[in-house]
Amino acid sequence: MNSITKAVYDKMVAKDPNQPEFLQAAMEVLESLSPVMEKNPQYEPVLNAIVEPERLLQFRVPWYDDMGNLHVNRGYRIEMNSAIGPYKGGLRFHPSVNLSILKFLAFEQVFKNSLTTLPMGGGKGGSDFDPKGKSDAEVRKFCQSFMLELNRHIGPNTDVPAGDIGVGGREIGFMFGMYKKIKNEFTGILTGKGMEWGGSLLRPEATGYGCVYFVREMLKTRGEKLEGKTVLVSGSGNVSQYAIEKCIELGAKVVTCSDSGGWIHDPEGITTEKLSYIMELKNVKRARISEYATKYTSATYTPVDSALDYNPLWAVKADVALPCATQNEINGKDADNLLAGGVYAVGEGANMPTTPDGVEKFVKEGILYGPGKAANAGGVAVSGLEMAQNSARYNWTREEVDAKLDTIMTTIHKNCADTAAEYGMPGNYVAGANIAGFIKVAEAMLAQGLV
Structure with a gap:
């Protein structure tokens, strides 16, 4: 500095x-x-x-479980910056949520949204509530209580939250219904809505697809394609699933995915059929990824070993890595293992999944490294497109949304690359993304x- x-x-x-x-x-x-x-x-x-932050909100969220017991969680909304548009950023429901994590996410969101070329400011919010293990009724009661307070601070021209970890279509629906009940108006105050009530086609796929589009553009700078590449993916949620889907579509072979319990390695590759099983496993059954290895004998499952100071998933030999799980999942030792295993392109599907020492190693080695604020901007980009469709009371086709997403991610890549070169750091997408977003x-x- x-x-x-x-x-x-x-x-x-x-x-x-x-x-x-x-x-x-x-x-x-x-x-x-x-x-x-x-x-x-x-x-x-x-x-x-x-x-x-321009505004930092913290509030209590009381709710009753199915046995009639009262629980009280903390709710947050960080309205970080509205210089170029209304606050935009997800809501995260997870026990790890605290002010530090939400401020980091909101800060990143400011630059990410700036890079999309769309008029959106940056914000983030959520709660330390854990939807896992809760009944639909308990999740509904929590979401309604959360929106009972949040509704005072959001609006289509003020702050438009979306989903994030722990907040999917179910949670968005419960919160939207409560907002509509309180305000007596049908307006686009949340994105990630169902298609039947104001959502956009391709929104669930957007972050994963966008990440792969960004990696595709990075590979183009070396005259290469994703076709034939071996890819490591972490996570097995929304972002991971659709990153895998787009990799398969472009001819790459994805050989890993994971959840909080452990990870699977399938040397034969995750096919379309196998991906459908993962989606049913995680989205419908809400089960563990370990069941994949039970169903498909080509795969091995390795549980998390808390005694290790690295994640063995990142030691698998490959060409491309897509960390799509959570922040700080790749440390310096993981970065060394990735480089030793032949990985030369990394696209961050999660927010800040690489620690500073890991980032330093990637940049020093000169590999193709797309930081989250650029590589995973596809999700918020399509959220912005959903806002536009809500304002127009009109829906674009899947092909139209995909084309716009592809264009946005291609533009983000060019902007990052050109800015890095302008400031004497060609190929440094970290510097390019930060500088372009900031200016x-x-x-x-x-x-x-x-x-």
């Missing part, structure tokens, strides 16, 4: 020393912005403002008087 960015970071550490995820995300961005500050000192006031928001903040 130069003196300007370091001063901003030091203030953040002094104010929020117990928010490691947020500080990690900020450090990555600020390090990239050092050359920008040298050329554009007028952005210094922007730096001090952009790291502070657009910074110019808007300056034009509006940094309010």
Whole structure:
């Protein structure tokens, strides 16, 4: 960092020393912005403002389980930046949710949304509620209680949340129904809705598809295609499933996926038939990925070993890696294993899945490395397209949405690559994404008087 960015970071550490995820995300961005500050000192006031949320909401969420017992969870909404549009970003329901994680996600969302070319600000929210193991009735009661407070702070031109970990179509539906009941209006205040009531085709697929499109564009810079490549995927949720689907469509062979209990390795590759089984397993039965290895003898299952300081999934030999599970799932040792195993293209389907030492190794080795704020922007991009369709009271076809998503991801790649080259760091997509995303928001903040 130069003196300007370091001063901003030091203030953040002094104010929020117990928010490691947020500080990690900020450090990555600020390090990239050092050359920008040298050329554009007028952005210094922007730096001090952009790291502070415009609004930070915390509230209690009381709900009753099926036995009539009262539970109280914490609800949050971080409205980070609205310089280029209404706040936009997902809601996460998971026991790990806290202010640090949500501030990091909201901060990343500002730059990610800026890169999409769509007029969307950045926000994030959620709760430490865990939908796993809960009945539909319990999830419904929680979602209704959550929206009872959240409705005061959102709107189609103010803040439009979406889903994230633990928040799928079921949860979006319960929250949307409660908002409609409270406000007596049918409006697009959530994205990820069902097709019958305001959703967009391709929204479930968007993050996974978009990640693969970004990797495809990176490979093009070396005259290569995804066809014939061996791919490692982590996770087995929405993003992972559709990343696998698009890889299969483009002729690649995906050999891994995982959940919180462990991971499977199928050397023969996950076929369309096998992927359908994974989707039924995770989306309908809500079961564990270990059952895949029971059904398909070509696969082996390895449970998580908490004694290990690395994830053996990333030691499987391959060409491409798509971390699609959660933050900080690839550490420095994992990065070494990926590089040793032949991986030379990494596209982040999750938010910040690579630790700083892992990122440093990828950048130093000069591999094709697409950071989350660029590579996984497809989800929020199609959320923005859903907002546009809601405003027009019209739905585009699947082919139209897919074409727009492909165009957006191709544009994001070009913007990141061109910006990195402009600042003397060709091929560094981390720097390119951070700088390109920042400059657009910074110019808007300056034009509006940094309010």
